[in-house]
Amino acid sequence: MRPVPSPGPGPWGAFRTSEVGSSKDRLFEFVEVLTNQPVSGSKARAVQSSGGAAGGIVSESQGYGLLLAGTLLAAMGFDSDFDRVSELTYELFLGWRRMCELSAAGGSCQDDEGFQCGGGQYPCLPHWKFGEDLTQVVGKGAAPDGDVDALMGMLLAVLALEGTSREPAWLGEVGQWAYDTCKQFYLSSTVASPSGQHQIVKLGQNPSYHAPGVYRLCRDYMASHDEKYGGSSMEGDRFTTNWETLIATSYKMLAATQCPSTGLVPNWAQIFEDGRRLRAQTGFSGSGTPGAEFGAEASRTIWRVVVDFLLYPSEAGPAADFLSPVAKHLGKKESSGRWASSLDVDGACLVETIHPGWQVNMFMAAPTFASLVCPAELEGGRQQELLDSAGRLLASKRIRDYYSGSWVAISTMTLNGDLAKAAAKAKIGSAARSAAAPVKLIS
Numbered sequence: 001m002r003p004v005p006s007p008g009p010g011p012w013g014a015f016r017t018s019e020v021g022s023s024k025d026r027l028f029e030f031v032e033v034l035t036n037q038p039v040s041g042s043k044a045r046a047v048q049s050s051g052g053a054a055g056g057i058v059s060e061s062q063g064y065g066l067l068l069a070g071t072l073l074a075a076m077g078f079d080s081d082f083d084r085v086s087e088l089t090y091e092l093f094l095g096w097r098r099m100c101e102l103s104a105a106g107g108s109c110q111d112d113e114g115f116q117c118g119g120g121q122y123p124c125l126p127h128w129k130f131g132e133d134l135t136q137v138v139g140k141g142a143a144p145d146g147d148v149d150a151l152m153g154m155l156l157a158v159l160a161l162e163g164t165s166r167e168p169a170w171l172g173e174v175g176q177w178a179y180d181t182c183k184q185f186y187l188s189s190t191v192a193s194p195s196g197q198h199q200i201v202k203l204g205q206n207p208s209y210h211a212p213g214v215y216r217l218c219r220d221y222m223a224s225h226d227e228k229y230g231g232s233s234m235e236g237d238r239f240t241t242n243w244e245t246l247i248a249t250s251y252k253m254l255a256a257t258q259c260p261s262t263g264l265v266p267n268w269a270q271i272f273e274d275g276r277r278l279r280a281q282t283g284f285s286g287s288g289t290p291g292a293e294f295g296a297e298a299s300r301t302i303w304r305v306v307v308d309f310l311l312y313p314s315e316a317g318p319a320a321d322f323l324s325p326v327a328k329h330l331g332k333k334e335s336s337g338r339w340a341s342s343l344d345v346d347g348a349c350l351v352e353t354i355h356p357g358w359q360v361n362m363f364m365a366a367p368t369f370a371s372l373v374c375p376a377e378l379e380g381g382r383q384q385e386l387l388d389s390a391g392r393l394l395a396s397k398r399i400r401d402y403y404s405g406s407w408v409a410i411s412t413m414t415l416n417g418d419l420a421k422a423a424a425k426a427k428i429g430s431a432a433r434s435a436a437a438p439v440k441l442i443s
Contacts, residue, residue, distance in 0.1 A: 014310055015373045015383060016417035019391030023072050023413035024081060029399045030068060030409045031088060034061070038133045044098045045091035046134050049402040056138055057130045059146030062099060063153075064406040065092045070153025071413055074160035074422035082166065089157055090170045096150050097177065098134055099126035107140035109188050109202075116184040117177055124177070124184035144189050144201050145300070148211040151185065152307070154178040155217045159426035179229035182218035186239060190246055193273055198249040199242065200271070206286065207257050207265040208300035210250040213308030216315065217428065219243035249278070251318045254305065256280040259349030263326030263371070266350045267297035282350050294343065295355035296363055296403070302326055303367035306414060309374050311423045320374055327376035330368070330386055337389050339365070362397055362404035366411035369394070373414065391415050 035045050049061035069089040076082050100117055103126045110116070110123040117124040125147050129139030158175045161167050191202050201209050222236030222243075230236055256278045257265045268291040269280040285291035302323065309319035333340040339359040345351060358364040369390035372383060394412060399405035413419050423429070 013313065013375055014417070014420050015375065015387050016420070017384070017387045017391040017415050019388045019395060020412050020415045021391075021395045023075070023409075023416060023418040024079075024085070026399070026409040026412045027068050027072050027085065027088070030065070030405065033399050034402055034405060035065060035092075037091070039098065039135070042094065042098070043091050044094035044134065045088065046095045046132075047092070047402070048132060056132050057095075057099070057134055058139075059099060059126050059128045059143050059150070061146075061402055061406070062092070062096050063146035063149030064410065066096055066153035067149040068153070068406075068409050068413070070155075070157035071419055071422045074156040074426050075413070075418040086166075086168050089153070090168070090174070093154065093170070093174055093177070095134065096126070097122075099130060100124060102130065102135075102137055103127045105137070107137075109142050110184060113184070113187040116180040116187070123188075124181040125188060142189065144185075144203055144209045145206075145211075147181070147185055147189065148214040148304075151178060151181050152211075152214050152217065154181070155214075155221055156422050156426050159221070159428065160422060175225070176229050179222060179225055182222050183230075183235075183239070185218065186242060186246070193249075195273055197276060198252070198273065198278070199245040200249045200253065201246075204250075204253060205270055205284075206268055206297055207254060208267075208297050208304060210253060210301070211304045211307070212247045212250045212319070213304070213311045215243050215247045215250070216308065216312050219247075220428070251322075252278045253280070254301070254322055257350055258322060258325075259346050259351055260325060261346045262329050262344050262349065262351070263302075263323070264294040264329070264343065264349070264351045264354075265298050265301050266292050266352075267295050269350055280350060282352075290353065292350060292352040293355055294351045294353070294358075298351075299355075299358075299364045299367045301367075303370045303410065303414065306370040306373060307419070310414075310420045312429045314429055316374075323371045323374040324376040326368065326371035327374065327383065327386075328378065330372065330390075331376075331378050331382060333359075334386055334389050337392065339389070339393070359393075362394070362411075363407045365390075366394060366404075366407035370411055370414045373420075387415060 035047050037045050046057045047061040047065040049058045069092050073085045073089050100122045104122045108123045115123045125142035127137045127140045128143040155178050190199050222239050226236030227233040257269045257280045267289040268285050272279050282292040289295050289297050305319050305322045309316045343354045372387040397408050
């Protein structure tokens with residue numbers, strides 16, 4: 001039986017909860033605790049990171065900041081803090097742009113295809129790590145997860161505000177950079193499979209690097225804005241089929257790595273073509289995370305698929321199929337506001353272990369809880385109970401560190417409906433949003 005939530009799902013079927021609190025409050029907390037403006041004479045705002053492979057300023061942290069600010073800006077109505085959030089969005093963009101500019105000196109993955117940003121002067125995908133003062137490169141090579149998060153923030157802000165009375169002075173600059181980044185990402189961060197049937201992120205052996213919702217954003221943005229920002233009025237249209245192949249390949253990869261009984265995926269998996277399908281196996285790891293673990297990398301996969309569900313409800317079938325078993329799994333792990341300390345492991349699947357304390361580490365719990373916004377086969381009002389419980393847990397947490405703190409803020413705007421609101425204001429999927437296709441649920 002499909003649940004009937006209270007206060008009820010959004011107009012296109014997504015659940016939400018007010019228990020999680022305010023997106024704006026979380027953004028301001030994030031900015032106060034984690035950001036600064038380290039470059040003298042520049043408004044560029046940097047998100048400082050720490051822990052794991054991080055430290056200094058990494059593209060992942062900067063991407064989170066731009067994602068948070070741009071999404072909230074897109075979702076805002078007439079609010080007394082609109083100008084402040086607009087300024088923060090641009091400051092975080094300037095930090096991202098500076099990272100791209102510093103990446104032009106060498107060692108970029110975009111050398112072969114050519115730089116696309118700044119009139120061809122700069123790579124659109126920055127190196128992954130910089131010093132705390134944002135003046136020097138510390139670690140070379142782009143990180144596709146940070147790249148797509150920054151892209152999403154830019155695109156939502158531009159699409160929601162262009163042509164309105166609140167269009168900021170920076171919109172044209174950011175709109176051009178977003179277009180060029182979409183193009184650069186496809187050209188430089190994806191590769192055709194040996195058979196030519198598939199297109200996959202070059203570092204796509206990490207399930208959480210796949211972002212089908214952002215790929216759809218780029219598909220539509222390039223097609224609708226090529227005359228304004230592209231090399232020709234048909235450039236974006238010529239990329240449409242390419243993006244579709246990338247989206248389809250991403251879902252094949254996700255299906256190959258997901259455990260049907262639990263909904264979980266591993267941190268890392270090797271992918272192989274098997275005819276028109278993909279198959280996966282574990283056996284290696286990266287970023288200091290065990291390959292066969294549902295851990296710090298893998299948990300983000302769930303949120304990335306939620307983005308696709310919320311942004312493109314009329315194309316939500318694959319996303320719902322992926323998310324439903326995760327929500328059903330969570331339904332067994334909560335009782336009277338308390339969450340179990342372990343998740344299930346199916347010996348027939350790729351996931352062999354669960355990161356310890358998943359329910360108290362917000363970089364695990366927060367993105368996993370995001371699955372609850374997508375309708376699943378749960379009894380009565382159970383799904384709303386779960387979402388409210390998850391919201392209360394998130395609301396009880398403060399932002400004290402970069403990784404968990406970022407996910408508290410990101411999941412706040414996902415669970416309270418602001419991400420869906422941003423998509424609506426940006427008119428993403430608007431042709432089908434008012435009468436979205438029924439969501440196919442896994443039985």
